[in-house]
Amino acid sequence: MIRWGRLRHLSPLLLALLGRLTLAAPLPQIGAEDDWYPYTALRDGEIRGMSADIVRAAFAAADTPVELIAYPYARCMYLARIGKLAGCFNTTPDEQVRHDFRLPRQALFNDDILIWTRRSQATPLTQLADLSGRRIAVTLGYEYGPSFDGYSGVQRIAVRQDINGFRMLERGRVDYSIAFRGTSEQLFRDNPSLQGLFQPVYTAHQAELFLSFSREHRDARRLLQQFERGMQIIAKNGRYQQILSQWQHQRPTLLKADTRH
The missing domain is CATH 3.40.190.10 (Periplasmic binding protein-like II)
Incomplete structure (x- = not known):
């Protein structure tokens, strides 16, 4: 514990810095699916993948630090729904997801x-x-x-x-x-x-795959706003398309039905 009485002779700037360190809160946590490569997965102890890169880039562009935590998808969504996580990705929204979560205007990818x-x-x-x-x-x-x-x-x-x-x-x-x-x-x-x-x-x-934000987490509404701002920034400056290009894969040929009769 810092005893402020002993620090009264320190400079106001140093006191302010010490105060900020003492009061610093943990980073908000966003859940990332742990086994869905190449979009998001835990590989060699690190969260990697295209959507992980997009999420990091959007929050960085909005100057909003967050921490990504890897979970199995069902566990990730559960923790976000009850407010233990601020959000979770990657989600294909259905009616229940739209009811339980806040969704950004922009999908991560298709x-x-x-x-x-x-x-x-x-x-x-x-x-x-x-x-x-x-x-x-x-x-x-x-x-x-x-x-x-x-x-x-x-x-x-x-x-x-x-x-x-x-x-x-x-x-x-x-x-x-x-x-x-x-x-x-x-x-x-x-x-x-x-x-x-x-x-x-x-x-x-x-x-369309989304980062779903909790309705119960205290920071989720603010993070949603910052995320949407960051997505707009990286869409305009080309970073979003750069990420998509880095992870591009060839679409497989779908077997077509013969409709000739």
């Missing part, structure tokens, strides 16, 4: 949510009803857009991570797996044994 099957049995789908009665692997806690999330005609097989869904698909334990384009491509690069095994046959949703 990506396609694809339905994949084994290449050896790939048949193009024209509508979700083509999945009726089939088994499809879904990752716990993920949102896949209103059409798929509201469709009750499939058997959803819940898995902890996207790779588990693809492993089940490889072994014939499910008929399909649903996953984002970018993260699926990265999984195949990281796991060469999976390369060339799967084919996307349907786009379930063209998703």
Whole structure:
């Protein structure tokens, strides 16, 4: 503890600096998904990925320091919802998320949510009803857009991570797996044994991914305002596009249905 009486002979500037250090608060914490590369993941003890770079750049542009903390997605969203974290990313908002969280005007990025099957049995789908009665692997806690999330005609097989869904698909334990384009491509690069095994046959949703801000955290409203200001800055100065270009990946070819009759 600092005893101010003993410091009365110090200069006013030094006293002011000591006071600021004593009263300094911890940085607000933003939750980052821990296993969703190349967008956000904990790798070699560091939070890395495209959306992590965007979040850091936006807050830096707004001169607003924050701390990113890695969590599994479902845990991250829970902690943000109850106010233990100021926010969490990456979120594909549904009606419940929009009710529980504050969302910025600007998404972090866009990506396609694809339905994949084994290449050896790939048949193009024209509508979700083509999945009726089939088994499809879904990752716990993920949102896949209103059409798929509201469709009750499939058997959803819940898995902890996207790779588990693809492993089940490889072994014939499910008929399909649903996953984002970018993260699926990265999984195949990281796991060469999976390369060339799967084919996307349907786009379930063209998703916007957001940093969701808590409605319960005391700093969240201010951080949302600063984040939006920072996003505008990096959009104007070219930093946002630079980040997207650094992480760009080729879009896979979607198997098209033959509509000729």
